[in-house]
Every structure is written in C-alpha cells, then in structure tokens.
Amino acid sequence: MLDSITRFAGYCGKGMMVALFLVALIYLFFQEKNKNHRMIFLYMPVVTLLLYFCPLVSKLVYSFIGEDLYWRFLWLLPIVVVIAYTAVKIISTLQGKKQIVAGISLGLIVILSGSFIYRSEHAFYAGNPYHLPQCVVDICEEIEPEEGKVRAAFPIELLPYVRQYSVRIEMPYGREYILLDWARRSELFYALDAETLDVERVAELARQDECDYLVFWKGKILNGDFMDYGFETVDIVGDYMIVRDVMEKK
C-alpha cells in the first residue's frame, strides 16, 4: 500500500493536475446526470484508483510486470478528458460575461497546476530532422562507410545517438553503459574517459577491441602523439577529435 502511494505521488509529480482531476471527479459525481458519461468517466476512474491502491491487486500486478512499472497502471486515468469536460460543464452553466471570466480562470488554474512540456529539461531546438546532436551527424558522416561497417569508440555523452544515425558504425560499448550501473566497464572506456589520455595505452586497447576509429573531446590532454602508434587524425568535428587506425594500411 505504501509503495502504491509513493508511486502515485511520483506520478503526481510537482504539479496539482492530478488533484485537479480528483476534484473534477467529485464535481462530476454531483453534477453529471448522463448514465453513460458517469459509467465511463466517473465510475471507471474510481474503480481503477481503488484497484491501484488495493494491496492484493498490487501484489498480483507486481508479480507480472514488476514493481518498477506499477505506475503505468495510472495511464488508465482519463485525466485530459475529465478535466476538460468538467471545465466546459462549469462554463456551460453560466451566462454572458461570466462564461468568459470562468473560462479564463479555469484555463489559468490548469496552467498553474501543471508544467509546460516545451520547457522540459530534455527539450531543445533540433538542428536537423534527425533530432540528433549535429556533431553526431557530422562525425557519423565522416566515418560511416558506404558498404560494410566500421567500429568506433565514442565518449559516453554520444553513445545513445550514434547508432540512431548509422548502424554501419559498430561500437565496443554502447548505451548500456549509461543505462546500467556496470561494475566492470571496458578498459578502453576508462582509458578514453580519462582527463589525460595515455595515448599508447588507448591505442593498444583500441586495437584489442578492433576499433577503426576513436572519437574523444578535443580538449583532452594527450601524453603522446597518436601518429607514433599507427593512428592518424581524420578531422576535428565540433568539440570532438576523430583519429583512425591506419596500421594495416601502412
């Protein structure tokens, strides 16, 4: 029960929109006369909430979908429809200018109860139709082969994007390094993540992992020259330097 409440609070988040939804349900309980409207948009959400908070149900659901995803149960609450309908229902009971005042006030209440989606910390202006960071597109275009595939190691901040653009680029490690708390990440990852690159070690590890390319932040301090270890600089794209293993081609 406590778990369900915690997850419900997590779903409610920082706004008052769910509270507004509950108030709207109370309003509909007293004001809605249509049997069908009541059944679908009043009784159903109430039964859903009762089931959600029922310990027996949560135990059963946990065993099937796991505790972490229990909050998805709450997707069954028709929050948009119930709030919008209640607002319109209130406005329709009024006349003349009172309708305009009520409409603006209710609109403001909705706005103040929520959080504007386009101000999300995850939203940013897309520089291209792929909606990927432009530097990823540019780097991939630089190293992507027309046929076959290449293998390249990237810094952690670019891992989720590379293969969205091109699956012809293999990676020795990928987004799983961000997603999961890996106890043992690959040595190449740590070597390439260090503030000062031990060039000899990075070159050796890259070759062990059969990497054709290495991509790293251009501001990193290098304790040697990649050319001495069979690598050549391909380009500097945005904030990133690309080097290629040319050992076999020599």
Place this chain on the structure above:
Amino acid sequence: MLLAKIGILCVLLLVIPFGIGAGVSAFVEKYKKNIVFCWIAGFLTEWGIFQIIAVPAIIKGMSFSRLTVIYVTGMALLALLGSGLWIMKQKKAPGLSVVSGGAMSRTEKILWVIAGLGILFQLVMNFVMAFEDGDDAFYVTNSNLAVTYDSMYRLLPYTFGTTVLDYRHCLAPFPIWIACLAKVSGMHPTIVSHSVIPLVMISLTYGIYGLIGCRLLEGKRKYRPLFLIFAELVVLWGNYSVYTAETFLISRSRQGKALLCSLVVPAIFLLIHMIGEKLLAGKKVEKAIWFLVMMAVLTAGLGSTMGNFIVGLQLGVFGICLFFTTRKWKNLIPVVICMIPAVVLMLMYVLLR
C-alpha cells in the same frame, strides 16, 4: 526526391488509413460520414493487422523486406476494398463531414480557430524541437537495423553483433512498423521516428479527444471547441512528472509506450463510450465497433508488451462497471472476447521469455 518521399508518406499515413477506416466506418451508423473517425479507425485496423502479421513473421525469422511487401500490399488492397465498401454504403447519403448540423456562430468559429492553432502549434513545435530520451537508442536503432540489415530483433541495437531473438521486445514491434514506413518511402528511419511520427500521433490523439468531446457535449455543440482547447491546455501543461501520458505524447511519441498511453487508451475510452451508449439504451452494438475494440487491443500490444495488461485491465474495469450499471452478464461476452488477443500475447510473453 524529397517531395516523392513526402508524397509516399502521405499515401501511407493519410490515404491508406483513410481508405481502410472508411470501410470499417461504413458499418458504424453514427460515424460513417465522419472523416476523423475514418482516419482513426483506419490506423487502429492497420496497426492491429500489423501486429497479427509481424509477431509470427519475426519469430519465424522472415526477412524485414518480405514483411514490408506483404504488409504494404495487404494494406493497399484493404484500402481499396474499404473505399469500395464505403462508396457502396454511401450511395444514399453521399458526402463527408467533420461536424454535422447547421451554421456556426462567430464565437464558435473563433474557438475552433483557437483550437486548431493550438494543435498546429504543437505540430510545429514537435517538428522543430527535439526531445532527448535514452530509450530511442533502443527503439529507433531497431528500426534502423531492420532497414539497413533486413533483420528484425536479431541484432544488438546498442553495439552490434548477432543475438538470439529478443522475445521481450519482438512481441511489441512498433519500431518495425516505423521501419516499414521508412523502407517504402526511402526516408531515413530516424527522420521518420523523430520528425514524422509525432505529427501523426499528436493529430490522431486530438482527433480522438475531439470525438470524445463531441460525444460528451452532444446537444451543446458550441462548447465542443472549448473542450478541445482545455484538452490542449492539460496536454501542454501535462509535464508535471515524467510518467504522465501527456509527457509521453509530446516528448516520446515515436515510442510504442506513447502509442499505448496517449492514443490506444483514449481510443478505447471513445469506443467503450459508444458501446455504453448503445447498451444503456437497450440497443445492439454494431459489430464494427467491437472489431475496432479488438484492433485497439492488438495495437496496445504492438506498442508495448505491457499494453496487453493495461488494456486488458481497462476492458476489465469497463466490464465491471457495465455489469453493475446494466445488470446483464450477457453484455460481458463481447468484452471478454475482445480481451483474447491481449491474453494470448501475455501468455506468449510468459512462455517465451
């Protein structure tokens, strides 16, 4: 070239779903002339059928290109058949409409314009703004892998390399449906996922909200655009947590989870509201509506393996409420039948994982 790609996408996302939906809607008395309902019904049917074809195809190891040919050809034929059926059924009452009934007042027109501009704003914003989400590295890359390597759920999306069939995700192959669009249109799967799909999902979702609003406000036509405006406000300010269906609709619309929570769940609310109206009036529910409920259940599975559970629960709660309102257990039989695809897919998940 770009225009040709856009043209093909328009055929796939507008013409074909509309043709299929017209065929289904022809059998729904109240909505046979409603263009929005036709479009939504077309998509639900298309997605439901894709789920039926794609899951066995993936498990059997069929190539992606073969699946695409079968699916797209089938849908094109269904669209022709649907259009034919609609024309035959409409001979006595031609013409399409979005909103029926007499002339609109000036206020009503202004409110419709505001509602329309609100939707347009969201479409433009979702085209010009990117929403970062790590799960794209899995879903979008799977679409990309299908198009590039002609393989479905047998390659590792994060790095590379072959793997055994990913049973958990192959039961919800929404990324493969996106890949089909990319393959046929020639557009990059990532562009289809990030720039095209949100436009379709947002439009469809507001179509569903619009239809629900029209039903709730029957006899109060002038308030319908106001309902849509409030719905838009709730969606736009719906990012009060990262878990909400509204957040998923705007920021993760290319993912199957968004298809489930922001489109299928409201679509089922629309359909069961139609069913409830008929049953409470003691009338018979058209088979086409039950068919669409079943297609919506299959679509939920297409979006997410958990969708089978979520919509199963939604229909279960509807069944409980319906029984206590009508006191007729016979009304529950079609509800239970509609849940069968969800139960089958859940069993497959349990047995195969």
